[in-house]
Structure formats: structure tokens, C-alpha cells
Amino acid sequence: MDISSSPARPARSDTEKAPSKSRHIWQRLYAAVGFSKGYNFILFFIFAGAMMGFVLARLSYLNIGGAASSSFKNGSSPGEWYWYKTGVYRIGITLHLGAILPAGFLMVWQFVPIIRHKAILIHRINGYAIVLLVFIANAGALMICRRSFGGTIETQAGVVTLVFLTTTSICLAFYNIKRLQIDQHRAWMLRAMFYLGTIITLRIIMIISALITSQVSNYYSTMPCDEIASLYDSNAAFSANYPQCNTRNGTVDGRVVVKAKFGSQPEQIGASLGLSFGMAMWLALILHLVGVEIYLALTPREGNRLRQVSYERQMEQGYEHPGSAGITSDHWGDADEWKPVESLK
Template identity: 45%
Template sequence: MAAVKSGPEAAPATSSVLRKVIGVFGFAKLYNFILWVLFAGGFFGFALSRTPYLNFYGYFCGPGSSSSLSAAPGECWYYLRGDHETIGIILHLVTIIPASILATFQFTPIIRRRFVLFHRINGYVVLLLSFLSTAGALMIARHAFGGGLETQMAIGVMGILFIGSLVMSYINIKRLQIEEHRAWMLRAWFYVSGVWNSRSHSPAKVNSSIKAASIITLRLVMFFAAMIISKQYGYYSARPCGQIDFMFRGNRNRTVASYPACASYYSGENTDQWAIVKADMFGNSSAEAATALGVSFGPAAWLCLALHAIGIEIYLKLTPAENQRLRIISYQRQLAAGMRNPGSAGLTVDRFGDSENTPYFMPIIYSISVVIYNLFFHPLTLFPGPKIAAASHIWYGCILTKGIAPHQMKKLHERYGPVVRVAPDELSFSSPAAWKDIYGYKRSGQSEMSKDKKYHAGLSEPILLNADREYHSSLRRLLSHGFADSALRAQEDIIQRYLKQFMEQLKKYSASGQNTINLEHWYQFFTFDVIGHLTNGQSYYCMEAGKLHPFIKISLSFVRFLSLKQAMMRFPTFLRLPFAKFFIRGT
């Protein structure tokens, strides 16, 4: 009978087997393989276990939604309404699940080294799916797990970090900066591995779900937090009666018995009625379980995001040898490609801060973040209007500098109604009541709406247009005598004289109707001649010369400059110059 070796004699054989095992996957060090198994392997397994979600109407929001693979209690009330949230959740599920599965292959060394073409194609596919999944997540953020502000902000920040990291990773690999590509790709998936797709299950499946879902950090933290607040009591949240009815499967008697406020919902008196629901994972009501999960989701998301953000930075700091190895490879490839600054041709750390090279991508990241906030999280999101106007100030700046803003406002009000969102932070009103509220005279002691500084950009000294209430009153008193009835009647002869000259010049230049003339120009000539006489005591002689006086041309150019300045004041300082060039070219 052969003896089995043990102790020190067996160590070389065991070590040899381990080296062969980790070598199959392309790893050179055991600790890297262990980390890969824990994180990439766990993430891969979790993503595979979520593939039934792809059957949206069968499992995720199937009849009754009682499976352990169903959505959180009550969420499908929003997701089955057939609006943008239905599109958002389906888009999110059908993209993030395959993206997560495919992403694990990107972190397998043997694939990166021996199957380079697959690695590249797979990378582009993962990028595309990741962008689409983030868009879907943002579309459902308003009502995901109760849709609290902390939840919406967590989803928004998560989306920005995820997409921003992927963009940084892509830019660096295009610049052959391999070590930075690795770092940013790790950050992207480390961020998302903590919070993606944290769909909980029906109350009957809670205990088994915790065990099955412990791979993803947020699920653990959220469930434990929900249990803690359920034990402590005193946590409540408002829920729509329609959602409660959905969770109670249309049981009107049970709903009204549990939440009397919902009686008006069933009577039709208030179909948007909400009720206060207790947060309790251990109660008999799925509404209470849903509330417990919703209350805990936002704080849990922020905590997990912080843990994962710190964790990935610690990991990157603990692997300097790998970073240096890839930096050398980056240098060699950038040198061979003829790039400037080989070794630092990408977005490396030495290009930040007070280095000579300013990171040009920061305005891009800032702009993307602002657009996401404006479209999905801004307080004016609920008001109607074109999305292009809500996303940024570019659209309004274009119509302002082109001089077509009034025409566009009229079209928007005809389409969207009396209140339209025409910019990220601006509403346009067309009702008489709004005119009175905004521009109407305010009695002494009544507060008035202050004038928007960007509308009077370029007017450094206060005049009638931009003066505050007190100074405006004093200016008005100084000028009021000139607008009295007696003063206006005294100027009638002057206006009649210029009107007669206007008609004579029209006959002269049109050859009594035989030639075509531009009436817009002649109205300008008449207007400025009259204004010149009334204000300066002397005409500009525009009608006599048949053209504008040079001073008037300069003044009109200044008015155009003011519209450009108004458009520029809508942007941060570091973006004003490039957008000024853009608007000038477009006019």
C-alpha cells in the first residue's frame, strides 16, 4: 500500500498544482488569483443568477411577482404602466446583466494576452451596454425603492462615477496608457459591483434572498439596515394608494382597513391619494416591507459606494509593481507609435494639479454631469418643455443670439401650454395672471421679483432696465414729466414733420411704387430720426441719406453684443470663451 506524503514533502507538489491552476487563467501570483476569484468570480456568478430578470414579464414583473426572482414589493406598479419607466427598467436589465457577465472576461489575464481581438471587441460591447444600462437606471431613479431624494442622488452619482470611469478608461487605452486604463476600468466595475441591480424580493423570500445575494455589498447592507429599522420602529414613509392596492392585489377592503386614507382613492375623489406606511420587514404587509427597503436603500447605497470607492483605491495602492510594469509597457508602445511624452501620453497623474499640461477632459466630465442632473434631478424636471432646452443653456443661447427667441417661445407655448421649461433653470409663462404676478406693480412693503442679472449682462451701471426698486423709482420721477400727456402733445408737430418726410422719401426711393424698397430699414430711419430730435435736439438724418448713421450702426452692434453677453452669462466662466466662438459662428 502506497504511503501518502504529508508535511513539508507535500508542499512542493501542492505549490506546483496551484501554479498550474492559476497559470491556466494567466495569473503569476496567488493573491491576484484569490482576489479575482472573490470579486470577478463572485460578480460573474451573481450576474448569471440574475439572468431570469431578462424575462421581464415572466419573472421580474410576472403575475403576482411572488418569485424569489421578482422585483421589490410594489415596484412593478410603476414598471408596468407602459411609460418611460417601463422602457428604463427593461433597458437597464437587458444591458447591465450581459455587460456584467462580459466584463468579467476583461479582467482575466489569459484572455487579454492570448485573445486580444476578443478582448477589444468585448470591451466595446461592454462599453455600449454600460452606457445604455446607466441611461435605463436614470430613467427609473424617480421611483426606484421609493424614489427618495437620497436614492435619486445616489443613483445619479453612481451613474456619473461609472460612466466617467469608463470614459477615462477608454481615453487612456486609445492613448496606449495601459496602467491608467486598468485603474479606471477597475474603478468603474468596483463602483457598480456594490450597487447595481439591487432588486430585492417578496417578504416571504427575504431570509433566503439574503444568503443568495450576499455577493453584492448593497444587498447585505440594505437588508440588514431594513431589519434594524424594523426592530427600532418609528420609521414611516408615504406611498401612493395605487401602489398599495397593487401590492395587496386589488384587495380594496384590506387596503382601506389598513390605510383609511386610501378610501378617497377608491371613491375617485383623489386618485393620487397617498398613505403613511410603517417600515417593517417583519410585518404581515408587503407594503411595510417595501417601505423598509425603500427607507434603507438610499443610506445603504451611499455607504456601499464609499466602501467600494475606498476599497479600490486601497487595492490600487497595494499593487504598485503591477502599475509600474504596465507603465513601462505603455512607454514602449507609445514610443513605438510616435506619441509625444511617451509614458505619459494618456491621462496620467503627472498631468494633474500644477503640472504644465492641464487635463482637457475635465470640462467634458463637468458638462456631462450637469446635463444628467438637469434632465433627471433638477427641481424643474416636472415642467413640460423640450429636452434639449432642459439639458443645457446651449439651445437657449442659440435662439437668443440668432434673434429668434420670441418666435420660438410662441411655438413652445402653443405646443406645451402656458408654462414651459426653456432652460435648465428657467420657465416661460404666457398667462395674464403670470404677467401680473411677475411684472405687476407692488405696493410698498410687498416684495418683488428681482431682476435676473444674466438678462442685463453688460450693463454695469444701473439704468431703468436693471435698477432695483428704490433707484428705479427715483429715475422714473426724473423722466416722468417727459411722458406726461401735455409733454407728448407738445411734440406732435415734430413727429408729424418727420412723418411727412418719411412718406416723401418712400415715394422718392420707390419711384412712386415702381421700385422695391426695404420697409424695415425705412422704419428704422424714421424711428432713429425722431428719437434723435426728441433726445438730442438734432436728427440723425437717416431718412435724408437713405441709410443709418454710423452711430446707430455701432449702437445696433452693441445690442447684438448684449444678446451674446446674455448667452455667455448662462455658462461657467471657463466655458464662456468656447461657447462665445460657437454662437458667433452660428449667427
């Protein structure tokens, strides 16, 4: 065939070149922070961005009982401050907020690849700090769960479950990294961080639920009279709205039924949020439990790559079961024995 007689290939138009150029810019953008896949950068931007935004929006809550409108005292659910202002609950909320907000800020940087690859010492120190802060925050959460958003049974059970899941996941991640089982360290740390992110999804579900229940039907909850009284500046107004509450020896006694509704009365707002909190926690927890497992199932190549790295490092250290020195299904369960890449050739 005469090549010279074949029709000349038309030159690419500017519109055809544009996607290639924009794709190159996009690749340079996520590669600059160490990501090798664009979808990982997008997921990081969404979830890490949500965590960072939530933490920055709540930093003012570190001013636990200040007079400023941005403090936790004035930003918490109506009625909660009555319990948190003194005693063991004040210690608990201080420990929880003082630890979990810094932990949330620091954990974002643990998932930036360039820090893990180029600044390993910073990654390790930051990891130890996060572990310590999360444990302190979990202790504080257990101290206050009896009064958090009404302290219902489902709320207490949800808090205990979340504390158990995060603590267990972090401990397993810590054990695996000490055994140089990097693939399992990645998996368990991702689970721990996803579980901790439940509180963000929880807030969204809780507010939506509170708004819906305020409009579609009549929902009610019970609240202690003394908690409601703390929300009123006038004893006369409180007595007029809740004559069922008894005043004995200068203290308010008993419980009353409060309508759960987003309205002008703060106790109704508090009842609405408290009524939705337990349900929102369990629903958010299920979403995060399933979501992280789906992500791990869809990224087996990264897990396999890290297991190969684990094998090589464990071989250098003389481990008895290189590639399976940590908590792996072939070492602790009945899975087929894992073989390194060089053994499969």
C-alpha cells in the same frame, strides 16, 4: 573540516513535502488562467465570482413582466411594479436590466489575464460591448431612479452619482487605451468595475438594515395610496387597513404612513426596503470607492510595469511624450517627470 564526518541531513518527511507539492499545484492553477500572483487570483475569484453569481441569479429578471414567479414583476420590491408596468418607467427598467446583466456577465472575462494576452481581439470586442451596454444601462437607471425603492432624494442622488462615476471612469479608460497609456487604462477600468459592483454590496447592506430596523425600533415611511392599492387583491381589505386613502372617480388618491417592517403585509416590506436603499447605496459606494483606491495603492509594481510597456509602445508609434501620453500626473499635473527604466540605469 572532514565532510564525511559531518552528520547526515535527515530525509524530509512526507508532511514536509506535502506543502511544497500543494503549493506547486496552487501555482499551476492560477498560472493556467494567466495570473502571476496567487493573491490576484484569490481577489479575482472573490469579486468576479460575486459578480457572476449575482448576474446568473438575476437573469430571470430579463423576463420583465412575465407571469412566472422568477420574473422581475414578482421578484422586485413590493410596489415597484405599479410604476414599471407601463410608460417611460417600463422602457427604463427594460433598458437597464437588458443591458446591465449582459454587461456584468461579459466584464468578468475582461479581467482574465490569459484572454488579455492570448486573445487580444476578443478582449477588445468584449470591451467595446461592455462600454455600450453600461451606457445603455446607465440611461435606463436615470429613467427609473424617481421610482426605484421609493425614489427618495438620497436614492436619486446616489443613482446619479453612480452613473457619473462609472461613465466618467469608462471614458477616461477608453481615452487612455487609445493613447496606449495601459497603466491608466487598467486603473480606470478597475475603478469603473468596482463602482458597478456597488449594487451587490448595496443589496447586502439594504437587507441587513431592513431586518434590523424591523426589530429594534419603529420606523415609518410614506407611500402613495395607489401604489399600496395595487398590492391588494381585495378593495375591502385595502380600505380597512388604510381608510385615510380617498377614492375619487374610481382612482385612489393621497399618501399614507406605512410601518417599515418585514412582515406579512407587502407594503410594509416595500417601505422597509425603500427606507434602507438610499443609505445602503451611499455606504456601499463609499466602501467601493475606498477599496479600489487601496488596491491600486498596494499594487504599484503592476502599474509601473504597465507604464513601462506603455512607454515602449508609445515610442514605437512616435508619441510626443512617451510614457506620459495619456492622463498622467506628470503630464497633466505638477508631478515630477516620469523616467523609463532604461533612463534610470
